[in-house]
Amino acid sequence: MKRLSVCMIVKDEEELLPRCLDSVQGIADEIIVVDTGSTDLTKQIAEEYSAQLYDYTWSNDFAAARNESIRHASGKWILVLDADEYLAKEEYVLWNDFLETEKPIHHLAYTLPVINFTGDKESDDEMTTAPVTRLFPNFKGIFFERPIHEQLTRGTQGELFHKKIAMNIYHTGYQTKRLIEKNKHERNMSIFNSMKKDDNMSEYDWFTLGNQYRYAKNEEEAIRCYERALVSDSSRLAWYPHCLIGLISLYFQENQLYLVDEWTTNKLVAFNEYADYHTIKGIQYETMGFFKQAEECYLEAIRIAEQRxxxxxxxxxxxxxxSFETPVQQLVGIYFRLNESKQAIYWLSKLLNKNNRNPQVLLKLVEWLCQHESQDEVTVFLNKIYDVSNTADCELLFKVSLVLGQVELVRYYAGLLSTLANLSTLDQLRFGIMMDDQKIWLDFSGRGQSEYEQQFQAWIQMAVGAIKWNGSTKLQNVAKQYRNKSIDDLTVIMISFIQGDFVNDDQLLIQYADNLFSVAKQLFLIKDYENFDKFIQAMKTPELINQLANYFFNLGLTELAMNYYSILLAEQQLDLSSLVNLGMYHANQHFYEDAVEFLSAAVQQKPSSKHLYYTLIKHADRKSKSSYMNQFMSECSEVINISFVKEFLTKEKQISVIK
Structure with a gap:
């Protein structure tokens, strides 16, 4: 007897079918392909892989088509796949072990994780998982039911049980491009509408319809469907926690935080033996400013995942x-917020060790280390994680150093590369500025920067070069290439500065504060401190100074940040971010009176900043507590009945009335 039959239904899948069929060549004894009306090369591709090919007239019923495919299977086991799914050949050992050792049982089918890639690009995706029951023994009376998101059943023979196994199916069918190509949403909705019209919707169907609305960005309808799916206790079913967490995440997205807490406290807590519960609970605490409680939850999530x-x-x-990435990322943010930089760097390092191809983590880590460690210490650290004899690793470290403006690191990694010929024109310009090579700057034409963001990035480098080498004319010539009014305005500002004229248009300086900050930051990073100081004095607006102060504060350059904060404080020009940073800094240093002063000013600027009230109320004197609690309950009334918020307010109220 054949061991494994792979059964598929397809239509117009010439793009992805070869990948799917390639992925099962080493384990499938036969491939059954039921075609529902392809007009492309799908059938020819199937025949090239020696698949058994059957034509089938589509009847708007996935279960019927699935049953047609398994009807032709002769293997001991059946695996059901779609054309946009595939297996990992690295997992063949697991598959072969299962197929050889598992004994078929008539009432047992197998649930596998489907790894869904849901982003816009296959190389840079968001990833989720969902359980599907796709593997089952043949000749045991098991078949499909439900017209859409079809489910296996034994019909009148009794209940079909599901066993989880650890072999994965990979899926890219809901990537944005594929949704457009296949019009899956419209097709699926027509089936759902027919089912609703016939009053044929189960709880599982409401869950899958909720997923459909969620993919279509109709959050209101997705919530309604998820709520209907969860009306009764189906917690033992595999889809239930996915529906529950999907609903909670949508409540988060819609800022319905009371409902987030209600469903987490009453329903999700049943799954507290998993990391998911503790991570979600931690995010709830963090959203409300309960940072220490959030920290405990994230650490517990990591501990549970490791234990399991x-x-x-x-x-x-x-x-x-x-189980790891999200709680660690949140911990990093909390530790930086609490001025516990060593802890933040520790967890950033853990993230990078787990996935050293994550550019955001690498950028953040290198940016911070370069301000607090010597170049030798930074390179020793990075060279333990990366193999600099490997060109790809060395290029990654070189480009990150280039983006961060770290001259010593750029020079070090450039010396390890055999060629820099593959650099983009923008990276060549960055390299020239950092290596003090005026010729590269002079040779830059500005052509080829078609994207809006690229134009601004190129202009920033040209502006830095113009400041270094007194190059007003060159900057002006490049700016003309872009035909961009904002760049024209910025160029007028920059030329006035270079020529020593006073820039007296405050509104223009305020309008372009973000771009001017980028120029100032670049001057600071390449250690051109003389021009940096001159530039700040010339462009000295509250908007620019606040950005600089917060940039230095977030880098852990506290003394430098405080110099700028002092200037702003004297002029009463601290913005919201600056007030929050100063408030949290003083609270962490146990200077509670100052902390309350800054946080009070912050909530005056933005009374709806619900994450600030916990620290503000906690550290206010008894006389002020009631006032801040009243303000919180007035401005953030939608969250005051969250269980842990209510408990906190009750406790603080008791403290405030103690004589």
Whole structure:
């Protein structure tokens, strides 16, 4: 008897079918392909892979088409795949072990994780997982039912049980490009509408319809469907936690934080043996400014995931990100906020060790290290994680150093590369500025920068070069290439500065404060401190000074940040971010009176800043507590009944009335 039959239904899948069929060549004994009306090369491709090909007239019923495919299967086991799915050949050992050792049981089918790539690009995706039951024994009376998001059943023979196994199916069908190509939403909605018209919707169907609305960005309808799916207790079913967490995440997205807490506290808590629950609970605490409580939740999520991994248990409930990446990323943010930089760097390092191809983590880590460690210490650290004899690794470190404006690191990694010929024109310009090579700057024409953002990035480098080499004319000539009014305005500002004229248009300086900050930051990073100081004095607006102060504060350059904050404080020009940074800094240093003063000013600027009230109320004197609590309850009334918020307010109210 044949061991494994792979059964598929397809239509116009010439683009992705070869990948799918390639992925099963090593384990499938036969491939059954039921075609529902292809007009492209799908059938020819299937025949090239020696698939058994059958034509089938589409009847708007996925279960019927699936049953047609399994009707032709002769293997001991059946695996159902779609053309936009595939297996990993690295996991063949797991598949072969299962197929050889598992004994078929008539009432048992197998649930596998489907790894969904849902972003716009296959190389830079968002990833989620969902369980699907796709593997089952043949000749046991198991078949499909439900017209859409079809489910396996034994019909009148009794209940079909589901066993989770750790072999993965990979799926790219809901990437944005594929949605456009296949019009899946319209097709699926027509089936759902027919089912609703016939009053044929189960709880599972409401869940899958909610998913459909969510992919279509109709959050209101998705919430309604998820709520209908969860009206009764289906918690033992595989789809239930996915529906529950999907609903909670949509409540988050819609800022319905009371409902987030209600569903987490009453329903999701049943799954507290998984990291997912603790990560989600941590995000709730953090959103409301309960940072220490959030920290405890994130650490617990990581601990539980590690514990489950050590016991060879299923590590996550719904999303692999909840077991490590998300809690660690949140911890990093909290530790920086609490001025616990060493802890933040520790967890950033853990993230990078887990995935050293993550550019955001690498950028953040290198940016901070370069301000606090010597070049030798930074390179020793990075060279433990990366193999600099590997060209790809060395190029990554070189480009990150280039983007961050780290001259010593750029020079070091450039010396390890055999060629820099592959640099983009923008990177060549960055390299020339950092290496003090005026010729590269002079040779830059400005052509080829078609994208809006690229034009501004190129202009910033040209502006820095113009400041270094007194090159007003060159900057003006390049700016003309872009035909961009904003760049023209910025160029007028920059030429006035270079020529020593006073820039007296405050509105223009305020309008372009972000771009001027980018120029100032670049001057600082390449250590051209003389021009940096002159530039700040000439462009000295509150908007620019606040940005600089917060930039230095977030880099851990506290003394430098405080110099700028002092200037702003004297002129009463601190913006919201500056007030929050100063408030949290003084709270972390136990200077509570100052902390309250800054945070009070922050909530005056933005009374709806619900994450600030916890620290403000907690550290206010007894006389002021009531006033801040009243303000919080007035401005943020939608969150005051959240369980942990209510408990906190009750406790603080008791403190405030103590004589």
């Amino acid at each position: 991994a050590n016991k060879d248990q299923e590590i996550w409930l719904v999303d692999p990100m909840y």
